[in-house]
Amino acid sequence: MSTSSSSHTVDAHIHHDADHHEQGFWSKYVFSTDHKVIGIQYGVTSLLFLFLGFTLMMIMRWQLAYTGEPFPVIRFVLPIGIIGLLTMFVSGFKPSLGTTVGILFIAMAGLIWYLATGEERMPMGIMAPEYYNALGAMHGTIMIFLGVVPLGVGAFGNYVMPLQIGAPDMAFPKLNMMSYWIYLVGGVIMIISFFVPGGAANSGWTSYPPLSEIATEGQTWWLVGMVFLITSSLLGAINFIVTILQLRVKGLGFMRLPFFVWAQFVTSFLLLLAFPPLEAAGILQLLDRVVGTNFFLPSGLVISGEKLVNAGGGTPILWQHLFWFLAHPEVYVLILPAMGIIAEIIANNTRKPLWGYKYIVYSALFIGFMSFIVWAHHMYITGMGTTISAFFQTTTMIISIPSIVILTSLAVSLYGGSIRFNTAMLFALAFIPMFGIGGLTGLPLGLATSDLHLHDTYYVIGHFHYVVAPGTIFALFAGIYWWFPKLTGRTMNETLGKVHFWGSFVCMNFIFFPMLIQGMVGLSRRMYDGGEQYSHNQSVLYLNEVMSIAAWVMAIFQIFFIVNLFVSMKKGKKTTDNHWEATTLDWTATTAPPLAHGNFTTLPTVYHGPYEYSVPGAKKDFTPQNEK
Amino acid sequence: MQIPHTIEHHPETGLYNAKVGIWLFLASEVMLFGALFTSYILLRIGAPTWPHGWEELNIPLATVNTVVLIASSVTMVMSWASLMMKDFKKYKMYMGITVLCGLIFLVIKAFEYGAKFEHHHFPSTNNFFATYFTLTGLHGLHVIGGIIVNAYFWGPGSKMWKTEPQRFINRIEVAGLYWHFVDLVWIFLFPSLYLL
Amino acid sequence: MEHSHEEIKKHVRKYIFVFVALMALTVITVVVSYLHLTITTAVIVALFIATIKGSLVAAYFMHLISEKKVIYITLLFTVFFFIGLIVLTMTAFHDQVMIPHVS
Numbered sequence: 001m002s003t004s005s006s007s008h009t010v011d012a013h014i015h016h017d018a019d020h021h022e023q024g025f026w027s028k029y030v031f032s033t034d035h036k037v038i039g040i041q042y043g044v045t046s047l048l049f050l051f052l053g054f055t056l057m058m059i060m061r062w063q064l065a066y067t068g069e070p071f072p073v074i075r076f077v078l079p080i081g082i083i084g085l086l087t088m089f090v091s092g093f094k095p096s097l098g099t100t101v102g103i104l105f106i107a108m109a110g111l112i113w114y115l116a117t118g119e120e121r122m123p124m125g126i127m128a129p130e131y132y133n134a135l136g137a138m139h140g141t142i143m144i145f146l147g148v149v150p151l152g153v154g155a156f157g158n159y160v161m162p163l164q165i166g167a168p169d170m171a172f173p174k175l176n177m178m179s180y181w182i183y184l185v186g187g188v189i190m191i192i193s194f195f196v197p198g199g200a201a202n203s204g205w206t207s208y209p210p211l212s213e214i215a216t217e218g219q220t221w222w223l224v225g226m227v228f229l230i231t232s233s234l235l236g237a238i239n240f241i242v243t244i245l246q247l248r249v250k251g252l253g254f255m256r257l258p259f260f261v262w263a264q265f266v267t268s269f270l271l272l273l274a275f276p277p278l279e280a281a282g283i284l285q286l287l288d289r290v291v292g293t294n295f296f297l298p299s300g301l302v303i304s305g306e307k308l309v310n311a312g313g314g315t316p317i318l319w320q321h322l323f324w325f326l327a328h329p330e331v332y333v334l335i336l337p338a339m340g341i342i343a344e345i346i347a348n349n350t351r352k353p354l355w356g357y358k359y360i361v362y363s364a365l366f367i368g369f370m371s372f373i374v375w376a377h378h379m380y381i382t383g384m385g386t387t388i389s390a391f392f393q394t395t396t397m398i399i400s401i402p403s404i405v406i407l408t409s410l411a412v413s414l415y416g417g418s419i420r421f422n423t424a425m426l427f428a429l430a431f432i433p434m435f436g437i438g439g440l441t442g443l444p445l446g447l448a449t450s451d452l453h454l455h456d457t458y459y460v461i462g463h464f465h466y467v468v469a470p471g472t473i474f475a476l477f478a479g480i481y482w483w484f485p486k487l488t489g490r491t492m493n494e495t496l497g498k499v500h501f502w503g504s505f506v507c508m509n510f511i512f513f514p515m516l517i518q519g520m521v522g523l524s525r526r527m528y529d530g531g532e533q534y535s536h537n538q539s540v541l542y543l544n545e546v547m548s549i550a551a552w553v554m555a556i557f558q559i560f561f562i563v564n565l566f567v568s569m570k571k572g573k574k575t576t577d578n579h580w581e582a583t584t585l586d587w588t589a590t591t592a593p594p595l596a597h598g599n600f601t602t603l604p605t606v607y608h609g610p611y612e613y614s615v616p617g618a619k620k621d622f623t624p625q626n627e628k
Numbered sequence: 629m630q631i632p633h634t635i636e637h638h639p640e641t642g643l644y645n646a647k648v649g650i651w652l653f654l655a656s657e658v659m660l661f662g663a664l665f666t667s668y669i670l671l672r673i674g675a676p677t678w679p680h681g682w683e684e685l686n687i688p689l690a691t692v693n694t695v696v697l698i699a700s701s702v703t704m705v706m707s708w709a710s711l712m713m714k715d716f717k718k719y720k721m722y723m724g725i726t727v728l729c730g731l732i733f734l735v736i737k738a739f740e741y742g743a744k745f746e747h748h749h750f751p752s753t754n755n756f757f758a759t760y761f762t763l764t765g766l767h768g769l770h771v772i773g774g775i776i777v778n779a780y781f782w783g784p785g786s787k788m789w790k791t792e793p794q795r796f797i798n799r800i801e802v803a804g805l806y807w808h809f810v811d812l813v814w815i816f817l818f819p820s821l822y823l824l
Numbered sequence: 825m826e827h828s829h830e831e832i833k834k835h836v837r838k839y840i841f842v843f844v845a846l847m848a849l850t851v852i853t854v855v856v857s858y859l860h861l862t863i864t865t866a867v868i869v870a871l872f873i874a875t876i877k878g879s880l881v882a883a884y885f886m887h888l889i890s891e892k893k894v895i896y897i898t899l900l901f902t903v904f905f906f907i908g909l910i911v912l913t914m915t916a917f918h919d920q921v922m923i924p925h926v927s
Contacts, residue, residue, distance in 0.1 A: 168631060234653075238653055276660035280660050287762060291752060292750075292752030293758035293762070295762075311752060315670065318671070385920055389919075658899075694850050702842075702885075705839050804885070805886055815878050816878060819873070824866055824867055
């Protein structure tokens with residue numbers, strides 16, 4: 001069977017387009033059980049949340065750079081409103097995805113207007129300290145739980161993984177729809193929490209008790225929202241694992257799976273087994289706040305000079321254990337799908353097989369295993385003794401090895417290839433050193449002695465942002481540029497894409513590298529005034545303004561991406577089913593965009609490994625998995 | 629669009645989809661209750677004083693509940709076995725008893741809670757009662773969930789027996805796995821909360 | 825599942841046997857609790873009996889005694905991580921430089 005980039009599927013394609021118009025807006029975009037639509041729903045929602053999380057941070061950065069100066073609301077709200085209006089204009093105000101997104105942008109402009117005004121939050125236009133804390137907590141929560149994970153797992157995993165394994169859909173399509181809706185409810189609860197008395201949760205994204213237990217009502221909403229998000233992740237994880245185990249097409253053994261599928265597989269196991277303890281902890285904290293139990297409240301707590309009247313007997317450190325039991329594997333939930341995307345792109349654009357595919361896979365499995373027994377390296381300064389700290393230091397050093405193996409394999413894959421420098425590949429190439437910096441800066445944090453100095457400083461912020469922002473988010477951008485032709489049958493504009501890449505790349509480093517410097521000086525994180533009050537910070541305070549300006553400039557470069565995304569959907573150059581001349585099933589066995597139901601015109605059979613590029617003696621420089 | 633292996637077994641794993649799914653779900657439940665047990669143990673060892681379960685809680689009532697829940701687990705597995713022997717009537721009977729036992733369990737639990745509240749023992753009283761109410765309450769929610777599912781398969785859901793018998797048997801097996809797990813959690817909750 | 829009629833009947837006999845065993849163990853564990861043993865002994869006895877009961881339910885009612893490899897592997901990892909959670913957290917609490925509970 002030959003289903004490469006030939007045009008035999010054109011009929012199906014046209015038929016498919018006709019199908020589109022028969023379905024109503026609601027049944028197509030809203031109550032769909034099709035994994036591709038759910039993937040897009042996840043994608044759109046999580047991109048909006050990423051945008052919201054980014055905006056919260058931009059408001060915070062004003063406070064850090066110009067402490068005590070009134071916040072210029074119009075300068076922030078107007079551009080977002082204009083993007084919304086333009087989007088609606090481009091989609092002709094008709095009921096469509098574009099218009100919906102436009103409306104959501106305008107709603108977001110309204111939300112930001114609300115967030116950046118008001119006497120309680122911004123007295124005289126200047127940010128209140130409690131409000132700064134709320135923005136910080138919600139920036140973290142939104143970015144991780146509502147933005148990056150849903151985009152990497154929910155969106156890419158849902159859309160691409162079934163196509164890559166030759167499945168007609170996910171194993172449980174209704175459950176899949178439920179995952180999305182529960183996720184959305186969780187997200188909406190998080191947004192509502194901004195409007196309750198006292199504002200959103202303000203005890204950091206880690207919600208350490210006892211602070212979080214005596215915090216305002218927003219924390220309760222945060223916990224309820226988290227329970228929803230965790231439930232959604234659990235259902236999604238079950239669905240992913242069953243799909244990968246049961247629905248692989250004939251011939252697609254485990255060692256022929258594209259690495260992206262492997263990454264999703266391991267990620268799903270992490271979500272499945274690491275999230276429940278946080279759910280338990282969330283329930284316990286919720287009971288502490290609502291019913292008055294004392295799981296995390298110790299006896300004899302004094303708040304603002306007054307002794308708290310409670311039964312006591314609880315222990316705040318228990319929360320930290322349960323929280324980090326999830327939150328460390330969560331780091332790998334963030335990074336593994338990103339590595340999966342990068343692996344696909346690098347193999348294709350070097351036109352070479354991935355170097356050390358097997359070792360990459362084993363490393364991913366090993367990472368998944370080890371990530372369950374390293375969590376307490378976040379807790380060295382809780383007064384941890386030497387024995388247990390030695391254990392966690394050792395496991396932490398061990399877990400860095402498989403990450404390095406993967407990164408090295410990806411880098412070595414470049415050697416001797418004739419590299420195609422398209423936008424997706426540029427993001428993928430930037431991922432390697434950026435994630436490298438993120439990973440290597442993590443080592444001093446994993447060793448108790450150096451962590452004592454660096455803990456809770458901007459160094460930590462710099463470290464994990466290097467992992468997540470120019471690491472994972474770059475990979476996600478790469479993924480969007482990469483799979484866009486599959487989603488729409490059109491390509492994204494390369495020039496706009498390259499402007500977006502170089503702008504983001506330069507800005508990212510101007511934002512996060514200074515954080516490492518500030519942190520080594522000793523500037524604590526979560527400082528509402530950017531550390532002004534301490535003399536030891538004075539030498540690095542000037543960096544606050546540099547970082548803030550870089551952040552805002554980066555926002556401008558994201559406009560290129562947004563414009564590119566929407567304009568390319570309508571006006572992008574039409575392309576073939578296999579735009580990148582790739583080998584995996586998502587490109588070679590499906591149409592672009594893939595069929596609405598069932599995904600495949602004829603079920604493919606797999607004969608090769610995932611990355612058979614430039615096979616000696618072959619006719620083309622790529623041998624699709626489904627061609628004999 | 630037909631999803632493969634909803635009924636027939638996968639050649640490699642030897643399982644149908646829902647069975648893999650429910651076991652994964654149960655794995656996550658192990659971690660959920662595992663974390664709660666961990667919290668219980670830590671709070672208990674860390675506490676200066678901690679009452680014995682038998683000092684504060686009603687053991688006879690809990691013993692009856694244990695018997696009821698184990699019995700319901702047996703009837704659940706019997707209802708599955710009846711379907712395997714193509715005896716739908718017996719299935720109805722056993723499943724009915726299972727649901728009934730679940731309800732009896734909840735009623736007894738309600739009496740137990742009521743007695744605690746009468747004596748002004750609330751979750752906020754101390755961490756012993758906090759743990760007791762949280763663990764049994766969460767378990768109770770699982771029982772309620774199981775009852776809803778089982779009642780559905782006893783009533784309207786059983787129509788599937790006529791149209792797709794194998795799929796129906798699978799569903800009962802999956803529901804059974806969940807129900808036995810709820811029973812299993814109780815088997816550990818009972819001694820650790822009441823008897824120690 | 826290629827179970828014959830006869831095989832199921834054999835299963836049913838097993839279920840009845842397990843039921844009786846569970847009942848007996850329940851009675852034993854309750855009776856032991858009235859002896860008010862020292863806490864260490866009581867914990868060991870109670871958890872030992874609970875583990876037997878739990879294993880019976882898992883092995884026979886949940887058919888774990890003859891299950892497929894995928895499920896064994898999944899549960900093996902789950903149990904391992906559960907033990908990791910409980911043991912490492914407990915060790916961390918014991919190996920604390922500062923005492924977490926100040927009354």
